[in-house]
Amino acid sequence: MAKAAESSGEPGTTSPRPLMRDLKAVGKKFMHVLYPRKSNTLLRDWDLWGPLILCVTLALMLQRSSVDSEKDGGPQFAEVFVIVWFGAVTITLNSKLLGGNISFFQSLCVLGYCILPLTVAMLVCRLVLLAEQGPINFMVRLFVVIVMFTWSIVASTAFLADSQPPNRKALAIYPVFLFYFVISWMILTFTPQ
């Protein structure tokens, strides 16, 4: 309330304030993902803007570029989108069915935000692929993807592990591992046409 009173006092800045506030919130959560500590920010103030931005970015970069490679190729934009969201929903349902006390959207929020390291990996891979192809190229990409994959797992485990009953933690974490593994595989095997 105090913040709203301050913002209405400034001339000409009332309408962009909610947008800036939302962007700042999203940026703050990105920082929380990149430096995972035991904090409740992601869970308490969940939002789905960050996951949406990340998912769209990832899907745009992963889609196959030419139309004639319909038969066997990389995923389409819609396929990546469906995999990310459908996978996140399945993992959330799984953790709720196992008796976790995390809400549906909080879990979606955490899983979506923890794709950030993999999106960074995708950007790096795209840049590396501009150089000449070869085994060294592949090794660099493999190393980057493995590091970012581990980062994603650590980040999401830091947020999600506490909400599970202690004797079922591994059961709830394994689908997260599988999810990020599949996304890492899609990133690693991306070949530009």
Added chain:
Amino acid sequence: MEPLDPLGLVSLYLLLSGYLYTDLSHPTKEGGKENSTISNAETRFVCVYFILVSYEVYLFFLFRPLQNFFLIIGRRPAGWMAAVGDLQFEEFGNAAATAAENPGATTISIEGPGESPAHQAGLPRGSGGEEDDELLGNDDSDKTELLAGQKKSSPFWTFEYYQTFFDVDTYQVFDRIKGSLLPIPGKNFVRLYIRSNPDLYGPFWICATLVFAIAISGNLSNFLIHLGEKTYHYVPEFRKVSIAATIIYAYAWLVPLALWGFLMWRNSKVMNIVSYSFLEIVCVYGYSLFIYIPTAVLWIIPQKAVRWILVMIALGVSGSVLAMTFWPAVREDNRRIALATIVTIVLLHTLLSVGCLAYFFDAPEMDHLPTATAAPNQTVAAAKAR
């Protein structure tokens, strides 16, 4: 109670019919397209009509049987419950009568949560002599289980009903996986590990892992086989993931369904000692597929002999788990039918593994011959191009 009341349904129907009728009488396209416009609207009308009629039929005729169906597929096998059923049959006699008189009342909310400790206490007593308890007729024990309540006593549209299928701890899942990898003769997988607590976690996630393991290993293996060829352009073959998912999930759910139906049918003809619920069969099949995950990863090795040895080992392990599980369920039956059942189970399993190997993994040796003859030409051409 029915999810949607009939009045709402009828008004929805009238609303949609009105909309479609107005669309019919004012075709949006002119000239020669009128025929297609009318047929499109007619098709929509027929589809909506069909959907609404089916929903009405479902509400008024199928709802109650479906409720009972969901109770039946979640029930424990007759042998376990017979001892407890003796104790509880008189208690629920009145409840059964009242449930039959009131078609509107749900038959599932008869016993409260206090009943389950009684069941838990009843189980250790009953487990010793389960083989002899089947002298009860199967129909009686079925009704007893239906009314005497199991742990899955919530209606099937609530979240708690599905939570009972995920009531496993980490060590239990590991034990079940270990049990599927080390089939001990004489030890029944269901009796030893599942013990009337079938879970859906194991089958679902083992199938998911297997889908990705096969798709990724197939892709990797093809890449390694064609590595030296100049004409080969690597593609991730993303379509194969959806094909693998369809095959494996269909196998893991439809084959247990068919087997369960078949065993129920044989149960009605011949009194069998052991009978399994649908979820227990799904559980056995799901856990028996676990051996194929390391097998799929090892199939990357591009040697035909290695691959076929792996097929034999995996088939031996999982086939014996399945055979040892289902042999007690059919051994009281006609000899030929029992043997035919076991052979069919193993045969379908073989078909799955060989089919996956053939479709997702390219044959290793065939491709080396063209490479050997083409390589000199290519190097010559490359030398000329320079």
